[in-house]
Amino acid sequence: MSRSQKAWTVFALMPLLWASPRIVGAAIPANERAALIALYNSTTGNSWTINTGWKTPPLDVDGFAMPGTEWNWFGVTIVSDHVTEIKLGSNNLVGSLPAQLGNLTNLVNLAMSSNHLSNSIPMELGLLSNLVYLNLSFNELTGSIPPWLGNITGLRLIALNRNQLSGNIPSGLGNLTNLRNLTLDRNQLNGSIPPEFGNLTNLSSLSLFDNQLIGSLPAGLGNLSNLKYMQLSWNQLSGSIPPELGILTSLVILELANNQLSGAIPSELGNISSLTDLELDGNRLSGSIPVELGALAQLQSLILSDNLLTGSVPAALGGLTHLVELYLDSNGLIGAIPGSLINLTHLIDDDGFDLRYNGLTTSDAALRTFLNSKQDGGDWQSTQTVAPASPYGSGVNSTTIQASWTPITYTGDSGGYRLYYSTSSGGPYNLYGITPDKLTSSMLVAGLTAGTPYYFVMETFTYPHASNQNTIISERSAEFSATPQSGCVSPSITTQPESLTVSSGGQAMLSVKAAGTQPFNYQWYQGASGDRSNPIAGATEDYFVTRALYTATSYWALVGNACGTASSNTAMVTVLPGGPIISAIASKTGKPGSVATIKGSGFSSRKKSNVIYFGGGKARITKACPTSLQVIIPKGLRSGKAYEVYLRVNGLWSNVVMFKVK
Numbered sequence: 001m002s003r004s005q006k007a008w009t010v011f012a013l014m015p016l017l018w019a020s021p022r023i024v025g026a027a028i029p030a031n032e033r034a035a036l037i038a039l040y041n042s043t044t045g046n047s048w049t050i051n052t053g054w055k056t057p058p059l060d061v062d063g064f065a066m067p068g069t070e071w072n073w074f075g076v077t078i079v080s081d082h083v084t085e086i087k088l089g090s091n092n093l094v095g096s097l098p099a100q101l102g103n104l105t106n107l108v109n110l111a112m113s114s115n116h117l118s119n120s121i122p123m124e125l126g127l128l129s130n131l132v133y134l135n136l137s138f139n140e141l142t143g144s145i146p147p148w149l150g151n152i153t154g155l156r157l158i159a160l161n162r163n164q165l166s167g168n169i170p171s172g173l174g175n176l177t178n179l180r181n182l183t184l185d186r187n188q189l190n191g192s193i194p195p196e197f198g199n200l201t202n203l204s205s206l207s208l209f210d211n212q213l214i215g216s217l218p219a220g221l222g223n224l225s226n227l228k229y230m231q232l233s234w235n236q237l238s239g240s241i242p243p244e245l246g247i248l249t250s251l252v253i254l255e256l257a258n259n260q261l262s263g264a265i266p267s268e269l270g271n272i273s274s275l276t277d278l279e280l281d282g283n284r285l286s287g288s289i290p291v292e293l294g295a296l297a298q299l300q301s302l303i304l305s306d307n308l309l310t311g312s313v314p315a316a317l318g319g320l321t322h323l324v325e326l327y328l329d330s331n332g333l334i335g336a337i338p339g340s341l342i343n344l345t346h347l348i349d350d351d352g353f354d355l356r357y358n359g360l361t362t363s364d365a366a367l368r369t370f371l372n373s374k375q376d377g378g379d380w381q382s383t384q385t386v387a388p389a390s391p392y393g394s395g396v397n398s399t400t401i402q403a404s405w406t407p408i409t410y411t412g413d414s415g416g417y418r419l420y421y422s423t424s425s426g427g428p429y430n431l432y433g434i435t436p437d438k439l440t441s442s443m444l445v446a447g448l449t450a451g452t453p454y455y456f457v458m459e460t461f462t463y464p465h466a467s468n469q470n471t472i473i474s475e476r477s478a479e480f481s482a483t484p485q486s487g488c489v490s491p492s493i494t495t496q497p498e499s500l501t502v503s504s505g506g507q508a509m510l511s512v513k514a515a516g517t518q519p520f521n522y523q524w525y526q527g528a529s530g531d532r533s534n535p536i537a538g539a540t541e542d543y544f545v546t547r548a549l550y551t552a553t554s555y556w557a558l559v560g561n562a563c564g565t566a567s568s569n570t571a572m573v574t575v576l577p578g579g580p581i582i583s584a585i586a587s588k589t590g591k592p593g594s595v596a597t598i599k600g601s602g603f604s605s606r607k608k609s610n611v612i613y614f615g616g617g618k619a620r621i622t623k624a625c626p627t628s629l630q631v632i633i634p635k636g637l638r639s640g641k642a643y644e645v646y647l648r649v650n651g652l653w654s655n656v657v658m659f660k661v662k
Contacts, residue, residue: 025068025069025071025078026068026081027067027068027070027081028067028070028078028081028082028083029081029082031100031103032070032082032083032103032104033062033064033067033070034100034103035083035098035100035101035102035103035104036070036073036076036083036086037062037064038098038099038100038101039086039097039098039100039101040054040064041098042095042096042097042098043093043094043095043096043097043115043117044092044093044094044095047092047094048074048088048091048092048093049090049091049092050074050075050091051074052073052074053065053069053072053073053074054073054074056069056072070083074088075087075088075091077109079106080106082104082106083104083106083107084106084107084108084109085107085108085109085110085111086104086107086109086110086111086112087109087111088111088112088115089111089112089113089114089115089135090113090114090115091112091115092115092116093112093115093116093117094115094116094117095116095117095118096117096118096119096120097112097117097119097121097122097125097136098122099122099123099124100124101122101124101125101128102122102124102125102126102127102128103127104128105127105128105129105130106130107128107130107131108130108131108132108133109131109132109133110125110128110131110133110134110135110136111133111135112135112136112139113135113136113137113138113139113159114137114138114139115138115139116139116140117136117139117140117141118139118140118141118142119141119142119143120141120142120143120144121136121141121143121145121146123146123148125146125148126146126148126149126151126152128152129151129152129154130154131152131154131155132154132155132156132157133155133156133157134149134155134157134158134159134160135157135159136159136160136163137159137160137161137162137163137183138161138162138163139162139163140163140164141160141163141164141165142163142164142165142166143165143166143167144165144166144167144168145160145165145167145169145170145173145184145189146170147170147172148172149170149172149173149176150170150171150172150173150174150175150176151172151175152176153175153176153177153178154178155176155178155179156178156179156180156181157179157180157181157183158173158176158179158181158182158183158184159181159183160183160184160187161183161184161185161186161187161207162185162186162187163186163187164187164188165184165187165188165189166187166188166189166190167189167190167191168189168190168191168192169184169189169191169193169194169208169213170194171194171195171196172196173194173196173197173200174194174195174196174197174198174199174200175196175199176200177199177200177201177202178202179200179202179203180202180203180204180205181203181204181205182200182203182205182206182207182208183205183207184207184208184211185207185208185209185210185211185231186209186210186211187210187211188211188212189208189211189212189213190211190212190213190214191213191214191215192213192214192215192216193208193213193215193217193218193221193232193237194218195218195220196220197218197220197221197224198218198219198220198221198222198223198224199220199223200224201223201224201225201226202226203224203226203227204226204227204228204229205227205228205229206221206224206227206229206230206231206232207229207231208231208232208235209231209232209233209234209235209255210233210234210235211234211235212235212236213232213235213236213237214235214236214237214238215237215238215239216237216238216239216240217232217237217239217241217242217245217256217261218242219242219244220244221242221244221245221248222242222244222245222246222247222248223244224248225247225248225249225250226250227248227250227251228250228251228252228253228274229251229252229253230245230248230251230253230254230255230256231253231255232255232256232259233255233256233257233258233259233279233282234257234258234259235258235259236259236260237256237259237260237261238259238260238261238262239261239262239263240261240262240263240264240266241256241261241263241265241266241269241280241285242266243266243267243268244268245266245268245269245272246266246267246268246269246270246271246272247268247271248272249271249272249273249274250274251272251274251275252274252275252276252277253275253276253277254269254272254275254277254278254279255277255279256279256280256283257279257280257281257282257283257303258281258282258283258592258635259282259283260283260284261280261283261284261285262283262284262285262286263285263286263287264285264286264287264288264290265280265285265287265289265290265293265304265309266290267290267291267292268292269290269292269293269296270290270291270292270293270294270295270296271292271295272296273295273296273297273298274298275296275298275299276298276299276300276301276322277299277300277301278293278296278299278301278302278303279301279303280303280304280307281303281304281305281306281307281327281635282305282306282307282635282636283306283307284307284308284469285304285307285308285309286307286308286309286310287309287310287311288309288310288311288312288314289304289309289311289313289314289317289328289333290314291314291316292316293314293316293317293320294314294315294316294317294318294319294320295316296320297319297320297322298322299320299322299323300322300323300324300325301323301324301325302317302320302323302325302326302327303325303326303327304327304328304331305327305328305329305330305331305354305635305636306329306330306331306468306469306635306636307330307331308331308332308469308470309328309331309332309333310331310332310333310334311333311334311335312333312334312335312336312338313328313333313335313337313338313341313360314338315338315339315340316340317338317340317341317344318338318339318340318341318342318343318344319340319343320344321343321344321345321346322346323344323346323347323352324346324347324348324352325347325348325352325353326344326347326352326353326354327353327354327376328354328355328358329354329355329356329357329358329636330356330357330358330467330468330469330470330636331357331358331468331470332358332359332470332471332472332473333355333358333359333360334358334359334360334385334472334473334474334475335359335360335361335475336360336361336362336363337355337360337361337362337367337371339362339364339367341367341370341371342366342367342370344374347374348374349373349374350373350374350375350376350377350378350607350608350620351374351376351620352374352376353371353374353375353376353380354375354376354380355371355375355380355384356375356376356377356380356383356384356467356617356618357383357384357467357468357472357617357636358383358384358385358472359384359385359386359460359472359473359474359475360380360384360386361381361384361386368381376618376620377611377618377619377620378608379611379618381409382409382410383410383467384408384409384410385408385410385415385460385461385462385472385473385474386408386410386460386474386475387408387458387459387460387474387475387476387477387478388405388406388407388408388417388458388460388477389405389406389408390405390406391403391404391405391456391458391477391478391480392404392405392480392482393445393454393456393480393481393482394482394489394492394515394516395482395483395484395485395489396444396484396485396489396516396517396518397484397485397488397489397517398450398484398485399446399447399448399449399450399484400444400445400446400448400484401444401445401448401454401482401483401484402442402443402444402445402515402516403419403442403443403444403445403456403458403480403482404441404442404494404513404515405417405441405442405458405477405494406441406494406495407438407439407440407441407495408438408460410438410462411437411438411439413462413463413465413467413468414437414462414463414465415437415438415460415461415462415463415472416434416435416436416437416438416440416460416461417434417435417438417440417443417458417459417460417461418431418433418434418458418459418460418461419431419432419433419434419435419443419445419456419458420432420456420457420458420459420476421445421454421455421456422454422455422456423452423453423454423455424455425455425479425481426455426479427455427457429455429456429457432445433445438460438462439511441494441495441513442494442513442514442515444518448484449484450484450485451483451484452483452484453481453482453483454481454482454483454484455479455480455481456479456480456481456482457476457477457478457479457480458476458477459473459474459475459476459477460473460474461473461474466615466617466636466637466638466641466643467615467617467634467636468636488517488561488562488563489515489516489517489563490516490517490561490563490564490565490566491514491515491516491517491520491559491560491561491564491565491566492514492515492516492566493512493513493514493559493566493567493568493569494513494514494515495511495512495513496512496568496569496571497510497511497512497555497556497557497568497569497571498510498571499571499572499573499574500571500573500574501573501574501575501576501652502549502573502574502575502576503575503576503577503578503579503652503653506548506549506575506579507545507546507547507548507549508545508546508549508573509543509544509545509546510524510543510544510545510546510555510557510571510573511542511543511544512542512543512557512559512568513542514542514559514566516561516564516566517561517562517563518561519561520542520559520560520561521540521559521560521561522539522540522541522542522557522558522559522560523535523536523539523540523557523558523560524536524539524540524544524555524556524557524558525555525556525557525558526553526554526555527554527555527556528554528556528570529556529567529568529569529570530556530567531556532558536555542557542559544557546573549573549575550575551575552572552573552574552575553572553573553575554570554571554572554573555570555571555573556568556569556570556571576650576652578602578652579602579649579652579653579654580600580601580602580603580610580647580648580649580652580653580654581600581601581602581654581655582598582599582600582645582646582647582654582655582657583599583600583601584598584599584600584657585597585598585599585645585657585659586599587633589662590633590659590660590661590662591633591639591661591662592633592634592635592636592637592639592661593632593633593635594632594633595622595630595631595632595633596619596630596631596632596633596659597628597629597630597631598612598628598629598630598631598645598647599627599628600627600628600647600654601626601627602626602649602652602654603624603625603626603627603628603629603647603649604624604626604649604650605624605625605626606624607621607622607623607624609624609649609650610624610629610647610648610649611647611648611649612629612631612645612646612647612648613644613645613646613647613648614633614634614637614643614644614645614659615637615643615644615645617634617636617637618634619631619632619633619634620632620634629647633661637661638661639661639662640660640661640662641660641661642658642659642660642661643658643659643660643661644656644657644658645657645658645659
């Protein structure tokens with residue numbers, strides 16, 4: 001037959017080949033075919049998203065496509081007449097894994113993630129001695145992690161995350177020296193991290209977060225020289241962070257957040273030059289922020305929130321110019337914020353920065369404006385425990401001085417002021433008294449010696465609360481002095497009543513403070529300061545709560561004593577239309593850091609115009625419209641505790657609803 005005739009013959013036969021219903025190859029061993037059929041039957045194969053080839057006619061007596069067609073069954077790979085791969089991820093497998101899978105002794109890859117597999121992992125899978133990749137993540141598997149996994153020494157990947165596995169992590173996994181990825185996160189695992197994990201020197205990724213692991217971090221983890229990702233957050237790990245982790249110079253992500261770790265942050269972490277993400281928030285870490293962290297030039301996320309850190313913010317952090325997130329909130333940091341932070345221009349606007357609930361301050365207007373533009377919620381200053389402003393003293397009589405000051409902005413959450421005195425400028429100082437709250441603006445200092453100068457300093461403190469586990473103590477104020485003097489001192493206003501805005505039908509509370517010889521008497525008036533034609537009956541204290549208001553109204557106070565009077569400034573109470581209303585809060589998980597949806601009315605479409613609080617702590621708003629807000633539940637909230645949730649929109653306050661954190 002000529003070459004042209006041969007070519008024509010092949011061409012003529014091609015339609016017959018295409019029309020053939022099946023191409024049959026060599027049959028796989030009967031026990032391997034039986035294992036595949038068992039898998040199909042035990043996981044409701046007829047309901048799989050894709051099951052092509054498994055039951056394509058003609059069918060064998062077992063009800064499946066003829067022997068020799070298995071290579072064409074969806075998800076199955078045949079090499080040298082043996083099953084080497086089963087890849088059925090995201091295919092709606094419902095049911096349990098059959099014991100017969102143990103017959104697939106040539107299996108290299110078993111991948112069935114993102115299905116609905118339940119019950120335990122059968123022990124027969126321990127016979128799969130050639131297995132390299134095991135991925136059963138995102139299912140509903142229960143029971144424990146099989147110890148026999150530690151015998152399959154060729155394993156390079158174990159992914160069992162997002163199941164319901166419980167019990168201890170088998171120490172035998174430390175035998176898998178070829179392992180590259182170990183992913184066990186989001187289960188219910190308990191016990192400690194096996195110290196044998198220090199043998200996994202080829203490991204690139206270790207993910208154990210969101211379990212119930214206890215105990216300390218093994219120092220042997222510092223042996224994992226190829227490790228790039230260590231994610232151990234959301235457990236109950238305790239003890240200190242091993243300085244040996246600073247040897248992991250390949251590490252890119254280190255997440256140890258929301259555990260019970262204590263002690264100092266190791267300065268050795270500053271040696272991990274490849275690090276881009278360092279998350280240590282939600283622990284009990286103490287001491288100062290290591291200056292050495294300023295050497296992490298590649299760092300993009302530094303999250304140290306909700307710890308016991310003290311001291312100042314290192315100026316070296318201003319050199320981390322790749323940072324997009326810097327969270328230092330809810331610690332015990334005090335003092336001036338370094339001006340170098342103005343270099344962190346890549347921080348995310350309105351979200352990439354948080355300094356709330358510390359004792360930090362700045363007198364640099366440009367730095368303050370910059371930090372506010374990056375601050376989550378737009379305002380870091382209103383929650384700082386700082387020294388009271390403008391303290392001064394005045395003699396009341398021959399044995400008494402009145403110390404007065406302007407209360408700090410952060411008057412919420414319990415705390416107060418401590419007043420110290422000395423007869424020598426510069427101290428040493430002795431504690432004289434403590435105020436009951438941070439609204440107080442004066443204190444009488446009695447039992448003094450006439451004609452003797454006294455010197456004072458003050459500090460502010462805030463007790464632990466829902467947004468901070470620390471007692472915050474501010475830096476001390478500038479020194480001020482006064483001398484006791486005889487005779488009567490007329491009152492002088494030290495704290496003026498503030499103008500306020502309320503919703504229609506709302507009430508306002510006004511207050512006034514004065515210095516001078518006590519006792520004082522008070523009378524509040526409606527109208528402009530000095531107009532005594534409209535005294536308010538019963539308003540004879542240093543504070544006054546208005547009636548329900550529907551139009552703008554002005555008020556002032558007259559303060560008197562035995563030797564004179566003083567008139568306060570006029571305070572205007574402005575009335576706006578009705579405020580926002582919260583009708584419901586919904587969240588899929590209810591955990592700190594997860595998304596919640598706030599339903600209601602009167603919200604602003606501009607995110608910055610809405611400020612929402614969970615137990616006094618501001619929550620970040622990601623989406624806003626007039627009837628719905630999407631927020632991130634603050635990370636500092638405690639599991640199982642209910643918090644008040646309320647909202648301020650353009651100066652108007654909403655109702656209060658309760659939300660329980662899971």
